[in-house]
Amino acid sequence: MPPGPVDTLGRPVRDLRISVTDRCNFRCRYCMPREVFGPDYQFLPRSQLLTFEEITRLVGLFTSLGVRKVRLTGGEPLLRHDLERLVAMLAALPGIEDLTMTTNGSLLARKAATLARAGLHRVTVSLDSLDNATFTAGNDSPVPVARVLEGIEAATAAGLTPVKINVVVRRGVNDAEVAALARRFRGSGHIVRFIEYMDVGHSNGWRLEHVVPASEIVAAVDAEAPLIPVAANYPGEVARRFRYRDGSGEIGVVGSVTLPFCGDCTRARLSADGKVFNCLFATSGHDLRALLRDGADDDAITAAITAIWQARTDRYSELRSSDTVGLPKVEMSYIGG
Ligand SMILES: C[S@@+](CC[C@H](N)C(=O)[O-])C[C@H]1O[C@@H](n2cnc3c(N)ncnc32)[C@H](O)[C@@H]1O
């Protein structure tokens, strides 16, 4: 068991998700709708972003407290200039067992080999539809599905495997495509992970009736290709796993709304400007950048992270109710999905 603090519910810190930029070249309706994230939207100025050196220093301290999985995300992480340099710096740190990235895939075809050489282990690629019209309407961008599929192929060729494919399922948008998406990647070694649409942020107009429950998603795949449930790979894994009975691979379902998994949540999030958030639904973060830039030494920063984690009480998804709909929330593109 790695060392480190536990929070008020006895949960250790094992995973760190780092938003390396709050910018994105997509405008997914459920994440960064263009009405809100338009030409006048004030993204973080460069000077406020953590530098690669600052991120690496913090990750080193988090690993000393027990973090073993690090995910680069955003915003779109591949928009951050020279990201492979950060990957190489993180890959050189001891203690990280899983170094991965979540991307919309639009720039992956040209970056996959470089990222793999720099030491990235795996990628997760978001892809909500195989139908070009649904795909481009959903992310409000001219990038075709084919470009993302090329990115997945390039990641596979570069050994960034198993590639996971995130599909956010929304009622009336892509719910009819669940079986087709599973079929497209069955037998490929890739793992499709269907995600219930979550009430993150306040700009996407989330409503419970837009959510397609995990049980319905599993039933849609199972009707075509029978599934059997599989045990989690490790405590705190977010996706429930299912294997095809005929041995042609597996899928995952992230039931954040109908099957909350707060009880064993071991994830911390670091925003692009250096605030640590204890939960995707936390309304405020703790400013580590101020400590870094005020010249705090490693012991002081480690003590601050320990205190933040030990005070953690968050279990939003287990408490979620109609009362939480109007609560203030931060945007996923900022906090890191
Ligand atoms: C915020 S994105 C950041 C990384 C990258 N831009 C991407 O799209 O993969 C991370 C993941 O969060 C998912 N996501 C964003 N908003 C969501 C929501 N409201 N509910 C569920 N998943 C969401 C995205 O589909 C994506 O798979």
Ligand code: SF4
């Ligand atoms: S989900 Fe990812 S690709 Fe879509 S707008 Fe959000 S950050 Fe960008």
